[in-house]
Amino acid sequence: MTIGTEQRDGALGSSRSRTRELLARGWASPWFHPALALLPALLTSLPLCTQTPLSHDHPTHAFKAWHFWTEMLGRGRLRGWSHFWGFGFPSDELVPSGGELWVALFRVLSLGQLSWLRTYALAFGAFSLLKALAAFVFTRRFFGSRAGVIAAWLTMLDVGAFSQGGWVWNTEWGVWPVSLSMCFCLLALVQLDNQLRLGRARHALCAGSLIAAALLAHQVAVFVVAVAPTFLLLEHCVGRRRAPLSRLAGALGTLLFGLLLCAFSVVPFVARSRYTMDLGVADVPLSRVLLDIVELRVFSRQSPVVHGLALVGGVLALRAKRRGAVFVSASALACVLLSSELLLALHLERLLPSLIKIEAARMLLVAKLFWFSLAAYAVTRVWSLAARASRPGLRRALRVALVAGLVFPPLPRMYRTIVEQGLQGETDTAYWADFQRAFSWAKAQREKQPGHYRVAYDMHPDDHTSTLAPIFGGGLTYKIGGTPSQIFDGVPLGDGPELLQALSVSHVVSARPLSEPLFTLEESFGALAAYRFNRFNGDPFSLVGAGHAELLELEPERVRVRLRDTNEQSRLRLHVAAYPRWQASVDGQALPIQPVTVHGAEDPILMEVPARPGELVLEYVDGPPDRVGRWLSLAALPAFLGVALLGRRASRVFASLERHRRRLGRGLGLAAIVLLAALLVAARQVSRVLPASSIFYSDVALSLGEHACERRGMLEFQCGPHRIQGGLVHVRGAHLCMAAPLEGVLSVRLPIPPGAFVVGRYDAKGVPGWIEARLDGRSLGRVETRPAYMLQQTIQFDTRGAGPGGALELLLAGGALRCFDFWLR
DSSP states (O other), X not given: OHXXXXXXXXXXXXXXXXXXXXXXXXXXXXXXXXXXXXXXXXXXXXXXXXXOOOSTTHHHHHHHHHHIIIIIGGGTOXXXXXXXBTTOEEETTSSOOXXXXXXXXXXXXXXXXXXXXXXXXXXXXXXXXXXXXXXXXXXXXXXXXXHHHHHHHHHHTOOOOTTSOHHIIIIISOOTHHHHHHHXXXXXXXXXXXXXXXXXXXXXXXXXXXXXXXXXXXXXXXXXXXXXXXXXXXXXXXXXXXOOHHHHHHHHHHHHHHHHHTHHHHHHHHHTGGGBOOOOOOOOOXXXXXXXXXXXXXXXXXXXXXXXXXXXXXXXXXHTTOTTHHHHHHHHHHHHXXXXXXXXXXXXXXXXXXXXXXXXXXXXXXXXXXXXXXXXXXXXXXXXXXXXXXXXXXXXXXHHHHHHHHHTTTHHHHIIIIIIIOOOOGGGSTTHHHHHHXXXXXXXXXXXXXXXXXXEEEOOTTOOGGGGGGGGTOOSEEXXXXXXXXXXXXXXXXXXXXHHHHTTEEEEXXXXXXXXXXXXXXXXXXXXXXXXXXXXXXXXXXXXXXXXXXXXXXXXXXXXXXXXXXXXXXXXXXXXXXXXXXXXXXXTEEEOOEEEOSBTTXXXXXXXXXXXXXXXXXXXXXXXXXXXXXXXXXXXXXXXXXXXXXXXXXXXXXXXXXXGHHHHHHHHHXXXXXXXXXXXXHHTOGGGSSOTTBGGGSOOEEXXXXXXXXXXXXXXXXXXXXXXXXXXXXXXXXXXXXXXXXXXXXXXXXXXXXXXXXXXXXXXXXXXXXXXXXXXXXXXXEEEOOOGGGOSEEEEEEOGGGOSOOEEEEEEEEGGGSSEEEEEO
């Protein structure tokens, strides 16, 4: 009996020893930590095996991927004009195409055997894995593998919030290309650190390529590429492990190489940013952000424990003088500060108006990636300190407290969001079965009756499922209301009959009844129904004046119309959104293009040309930004190879400069200070607040209510007790415009030349109001302010039919006074 017990105890002890040995081998395996880091990404991606994410922006991203594959790559283009939305839009010119390229990669890997929804689900699942992997690789580089695993778990189990990443922003709202860009940024920083440490060309090539990928995925990477590498270079420049000057110069060359690679996209994007909507920047005071850091509530819906651990991790890393401590800590703090009104307090939007095109609140998404790395490092340090406790009970209590503090506070929120609410797939999407029938009907209509027309979809503003229609063969569409991830300001949002007629809408699929005589019910699909639009016009143009017009060709970047029997007063209005790359000619003779409205003074700006007899050709051609960007991208790789060869020969020059390293550093620092001071002085110039064409720079007469206004300075007027002033105005976004108190009617009077167009913008934030233009007392038109969801609106008053020029009076009241500007064209 005793012998049997001893044998059993010996076998048990041997089994435990083998288990410990296997665990020790697994822990030492190079694949163990990466696999453990990817575990939460794998678990949260399991629903993607059977469901496609369709909440909020996901359908639009799926459509854009399909459109990029079929209409861009399928026609030998990376970007260009498309007629699929509204009056057309510059596809992948004002919004980077990295998300579409990512999905296209999985279209290639699956050999096109999966449906587009399945391909999109696969690409989104792969993005989740990449996100965890990037957090692991980045944190491992500076704080070790164990910290990398913890950072990956914190990243993947982050509930997140609007504009702040995490599950809510990426999976629920579907704005994942921002995080995709940040994945490439983190990997690029690791490769850039490799180059600074080892000086190898392959690391430079990888870093530059990843920087280009980040900039192609989302424009917010511009801030990150400007900030994070700067701190990395500074650490390698002045830290204990100083990199040679040759490697520092090589790192700068790598950043330039990355910019050159994506110049074909970045240069046109920056040059034409005025054609994008003002998405707005943060108006949170800097003092409030600093207070949030102290009170451990920088990020919404994030555990204070993680906040506190990140601050502790930064202090511990700096005290231990770990490699990367300064870089990661400074980048984390800088990204948080950039989410405040810091840039606006310096008035930098006057020097670079593109700043108001990017939502600065998204910098908190970037800051999280650095904060999670610091928090992970703090966890490993606290765990190690607990291991040094002399008493086993105290050691165990410290570790249990650390784990409990990390896990239990966010656990209820994580369960409600990630587990209970989960992924919204096909089975959870409203009207999904009805949409399938509607899409099949639209496809059958397209096969039975080809030609130029659109099917409009009238749904809830946040329901973007209808943007999937072209994937199912529905052809050209129009979603009434806002369309996500499309910031071209020429995309229509309304549903007026004149707008639908100009869009060549043949039917409207709606979840609400539409009344006669404009609409006639044609077919029902459960809760949805298709209504025939009784004012349908299939011509993508309208002829004003005498003559006849016949459509000959309608391609994405080429339109041909035959004109006959016209006279000098005839004009052809093309139902295509105005954009600078369009050029018009008749029989080889160039024609001027005049932007006009759909009807009255409202709706997006279309194009109008003189209707001369002959064959009118409208072509979408490259402009200087397109040619410059393309040649820069083509020169990137030869330049990289040339610099790599020259770098070997210049090693002696850098070696001689090492003796003067301190002097060079001081000189560059002084030059940077002088440049920054010059920029800040230039930003104080009031003449940069509004575009030079604004009428408020000229000699205008203003009155507000019963008070005449007196000019007190450039863009500043005093009207009795009220002040009218130009500047950055936070309404629904942030705009550079004039603002007046909502007190009475504002009258703006000035002389104008004959045949001028009066163009303006306003943002009423949903407050009722109106704008009216009068020429010599005769009304040119009146505009009622639009709902808040339609954001900033462009209007245009045409004075050509009002005779010779004269005295123009603009009247504004109500919400229109919140933010406005006008200029003459």
